Amino acid sequence: MKALMSLGALIGVAGLLLLGGMIFNVIPSNTVRLVEGYMPMQMLFEFACFVAGFAGLSYMMSAMGMALPRFWQGIGFWAFVLLYLKFRVYPPIPFSVRAMYGTVSLVAVFMWVSASEEDWKKFKQPIMNVLDAQTGLNKLLRYAYLIVLPILIGGFSYNAMMPKSEEPIELRTVHPAPPASTKVHGKTYTLQTSQNPYRVNPEGKYDQEYTNANIVEQGMGRLMKPNANPWDEKNQGYLKYVREGGEIFFQNCHFCHGDNLNGRGLHAFAFNPIPANFTDPGTIAQLQETFIFWRVSKGGIGLPNEGFPWASVMPPWEQHLTVDEIWKVILFEYWHTGYYPRTWD
Amino acid sequence: MGLLTGKRVFSIVALCMMVGLLLLPIVIALPSPAIGEEAPAGDAAKKDGDKVEKGRDVYYKTEGIVVGAPAPKTTDGPKDYPRYNFESRVLIWFANQQHLYYGSFVLAVPIFCMIIEFMGVVTKDKALAKRYDQLAYDFIKISLTAYSLTAILGGILIFTFLTLYPAFFGYLSSIFRPVMHIYALMFVAESGTLYIYYYGWDKMKEGFLKWIHLSMSVVLNVIGTLLMFLANSWIGFMMSPAGVDEQGRYLGNIWHVIHTALWNPLNLHRILGNMAFGGGVVAAYAAYKFLAAKTDEDRAHYDWMGYIAMALGVAFLIPLPFAGYWLMREVYAYRQQMGITLMGGLLAWLFIIQATMIGILFLSSNYYLWQAMGRMRGAEKYQRYIKYLVFLLICGFLVFITPHTMVMTPAELKAMGGQQHPVLGNFGVMSAKNGGINVMITTTVLSFIWYMRGNKVSTVSWAKFGNIFMGVFFACAYVNIIWLAIYGYYIPANVRVGLSVPQVATTLSCLFFMFALNSVMMRGAKQMGPIEWGKISVRSQYALIMLATAFTWMMALMGYIRSSVRLFWHVNEIMRDNSPWAYTHTVGFAANMISFNVLFFWISILFVFWMGSLAAKKAPVEAKAGIPGSVPQPAASH
Known part of the structure; x- marks a missing residue:
């Protein structure tokens, strides 16, 4: 047990030193890289390591007779969460999300320190000592709080109320609800039931399973499956159309959406927000092909009211591409990212 | 003996009368379609030969004879x-919400009564049986005043509809005429049964009569549940109409109109939701009484009452997310746009607020259980591990509430390099959220098991093996849930949706198998000390109040979301809302309105509680002396 706790303490100290380095800008945040494809679990894993580390540290300090009071443990842990979110995770997390996480962690700290009566008493003790002010130091602290707290609250209020010149926050709807049907080149497509006509097997039949089996591998590298190279001239059906879709993509779309389809094309940073990142699991992976067909055909100008503030400069591609070309480019996007379009079975 | 026989005859007659009351509206309503609708259509067909107009059902795609007028x-x-010089929609919103609160409460509480009364009847410990019986009586007493208020609010709601939305209400009632009649008559049957059930409590407290009394609660709940199903058919029709053609003309099949695409998921979701809500309100009542109690006896009684209500509420809260998941799945299947508007589009931010409220419910429940361990000697051994449960709960919670579309300034958007955050964006999708909520529910189950074995030490010979097995089972459950959440990113969406089944199965396995195993292990267990009812921290009672408030707020929020998803339609794609208020409110306005509704409900329910306490004060001394719960007993079981 002691060995385990010592190991935990070691992890805790190392983690704190690293975080300290990141906070004071001695060590860049990406020294310990957040590995693409594993980032979310990596973050939770790091968090778990820190908790285990703190438990070990606390145990060791108690064993050495230098136990940290519960009050400071609670405050310290909360401060750690705030600093971790601010200085460890990159790119920077928007304030609104950090505020949510910060509030939830404060609740967590409260639940932890007040879970048992004994713990709660320990936690309250320093507060009660200051309020009772039996010693000179506590008396001084009480007066200090009396002065400092109202000033702090006043400062926060002033800061919140003061008019700012920053651009206002936008509650943007990234995926507005599509219409039931859309008319492209004179033909009406029902979004719920239409299918990509090029999602076919070599025999020319619509085959979702066959096409799903031939997309690139998900995860690191996005490698092509064996015998599923669209640029092999012998391939027919789905892979042939992927190739044709790829040609259309690189002639029209990659300038903005990037050659890796991650939204970082040549012109991407001329826009705010930058173009959609198709490799993110929150974009095309969540949508039906017909949704993409509608968005590509109608572009930013065709967004519904719900899409306010219509922050998209994507052209209505129906004015430049044929229906077949649009379907093929969509086929390519799913193939290249390794995602499957949403279907309703 | 003769008296007993007389009582038996009386109770059987009473029960038959109730069943008759129940069947009466059905009998009356049955001829209604035949005389009122199909017959004229049939006559018309005879007179006009081939001139019978047929329509195609918008949902079932069947053909039927048009018997109704088009939607206005x-x-x-x-x-x-x-209108008044005010937004009519807000008035309807208020009247509807208050009616729903009270309606839910008076439908849920009799179900609790039934369960608790049954527990009292089957419990062998006589003292405990009396306590259960008294508790059930206390519950029904609370609901009685609320019942009158429900009826009054229902009247207000109908008048508001008739006076502010006459065209819409006229159309709806032209289609649901027989259903509305059945509804009204069933309400009469519900009232009759409730009053007999309540006032017959003392007269039917023993032997065979007690079973008759108990069976009355079953009848009462059957009527109540059917009432709710009928009311659900109206909102189901408004969201996903069926039984009408595309002009909104009724095609004569009342079952199609009732049995719409979303009716069954709504029914299940509302039953569970009502139960959880009812448990929360009664728990809050008990918490309020606990905090105001002046004697240890009162504190003990209300502590116990709060615990039972919370346990029942949480028992129905646990399956609630799964029922909600089914409802959403059906919504997506019915109309993709509706699903996207709800969860990815216009109303997505309200769903984040909803996720936050669900998280608060689970946090409050767990916190209460941890506090409740404080009244048991021997539970200290678990308390030092609570911090790890907090960690699991909070991780699940954080993933569950991470928004897909983050609120940010344009500068933050630029710094982030795109709309999606590469780390947190992954938490914003369904796969991660399913994992998050299942982790929270499994942790709640674990807390419950710790609570149940708090003051006990298992004496079975295989106790050590059992404990290891339970530990490994929970560890595997967590690994499985998290692994499936990750795996969900690598498979097609239709398969991913199906992954929720093994995740739910894992969680429910923990619930059922571990509860069963724990019960077997704790049979004949050594007690470290009694549960000292009443010796619980006041924080626990605030947690119960928090639980109830979160239930109330969430119910109003979800009601608003469900209603708003119709956007500018009174009846989706059939009857358009052409009033000036056919727009979706801002998130801020909706939140304020919901808060106002919650506040009003709690103020009015405090009035109901106060009325209940007046009745208690006037109770005869003899009856009071018989209250078994007034002396806390060492509980042999939870």
């Missing part, structure tokens, strides 16, 4: 939308 095409004006 309303225009903004005093004819279709008479």
Whole structure:
């Protein structure tokens, strides 16, 4: 047990030193890289390591007779969460999300320190000592709080109320609800039931399973499956159309959406927000092909009211591409990212 | 003996009368379609030969004879939308919400009564049986005043509809005429049964009569549940109409109109939701009484009452997310746009607030259980591990509430390099959220098991093996849930949706198998000390109040979301809302309105509680002396 706790303490100290380095800008945040494809679990894993580390540290300090009071443990842990979110995770997390996480962690700290009566008493003790002010130091602290707290609250209020010149926050709807049907080149497509006509097997039949089996591998590298190279001239059906879709993509779309389809094309940073990142699991992976067909055909100008503030400069591609070309480019996007379009079975 | 026989005859007659009351509306309503609708259509067919007009059902795609008028095409004006100098929609919203709160409460509480009364009847410990019986009586007493208020609010709601939305209500009632009649008559049957059930409590407290009394609660709940199903058919029709053609003309099949695409998921979701809500309100009542109690006896009684209500509420809260998941799945299957508007589009931010409220419910429940361990000697051994449960709960919670579309300034958007955050964006999708909520529910189950074995030490020979097995089972459950959440990113969406089944199965396995195993292990267990009812921290009672408030707020929020998803339609894709208020409110306005509704409900329910306490004060001394719960007993079981 002691060995385990010592190991935990070691992890805790190392983690704190690293975080300290990141906070004071001695060590860049990406020294310990957040590995693409594993980032979310990596973050939770790091968090778990820190908790285990703190438990070990606390145990060791108690064993050495230098136990940290519960009050400071609670405050310290909360401060750690705030600093971790601010200085460890990159790119920077928007304030609104950090505020949510910060509030939830404060609740967590409260639940932890007040879970048992004994713990709660320990936690309250320093507060009660200051309020009772039996010693000179506590008396001084009480007066200090009396002065400092109202000033702090006043400062926060002033800061919140003061008019700012920053651009206002936008509650943007990234995926507005599509219409039931859309008319492209004179033909009406029902979004719920239409299918990509090029999602076919070599025999020319619509085959979702066959096409799903031939997309690139998900995860690191996005490698092509064996015998599923669209640029092999012998391939027919789905892979042939992927190739044709790829040609259309690189002639029209990659300038903005990037050659890796991650939204970082040549012109991407001329826009705010930058173009959609198709490799993110929150974009095309969540949508039906017909949704993409509608968005590509109608572009930013065709967004519904719900899409306010219509922050998209994507052209209505129906004015430049044929229906077949649009379907093929969509086929390519799913193939290249390794995602499957949403279907309703 | 003769008296007993007389009582038996009386109770059987009473029960038969109730069943008759229940069947009466059905009998009366049955001829209604035949005389009122199909017959004229049939006559018309005979007279006009081939001139019978047929329509195609918008949902079932079947053909039927048109027997109703098309949905009115309303225009903004005093004819279709008479109004005060105020937004009519807000008035309807308020009246509807208050009626729903009280309706849910009075439907849920009799189900609790039935369960608790049954527990009292089957419990062998006589003292405990009396306590259960008294508790059930206390519950029904609370609901009685609320019942009158429900009826009053229902009347207000109908008048508000008739006076502010006459065209819409006229159309709805033209289609649901027989259903509305059945509804009204069933309400009469519900009232009759409730009053007999309540006032017959003392007269039917023993032997065979007690079973008759108990069976009355079953009848009462059957009527109540059917009432709710009928009311659900109206909102189901408004969201996903069926039984009408595309002009909104009724095609004569009342079952199609009732049995719409979303009716069954709504029914299940509302039953569970009502139960959880009812448990929360009664728990809050008990918490309020606990905090105001002046004697140890009162504290003990209300502590116990709060615990039972919370346990029942949480028992129904646990399956609630799964029922909600089914409802959403059906919504997506019915109309993709509706699903996207709800969860990815216009109303997505309200769903984040909803996720936050669900998280608060689970946090409050767990916190209460941890506090409740404080009244048991021996539970200290678990308390030092609570911090790890907090960690699991909070991780699940954080993933569950991470928004897909983050609120940010344009500068933050630029710094982030795109709309999606590469780390947190992954938490914003369904796969991660399923994992998050299942982790929270499994942790709640674990807390419950710790609570149940708090003051006990298992004496079975295989106790050590059992404990290891339980530990490994929970560890595997967590690994499985998290692994499936990750795996969900690598498979097609239709398969991913199906992954929720093994995740739910894992969680429910923990619930059922571990509860069963724990019960077997704790049979004949050594007690470290009694549960000292009443010796619980006041924080626990605030947690119960928090639980109830979160239930109330969430119910109003979800009601608003469900209603808003119709956007500018009174009846989706059939009857357009042409009033000036056919837009979706801002998130801020909706939140304020929901808070106002919650506040009003709690103020009015405090009035109901106060009325209940007046009745208790006037109770005869003899009856009071018989209250077994007034002396806390060492509980042999939870």
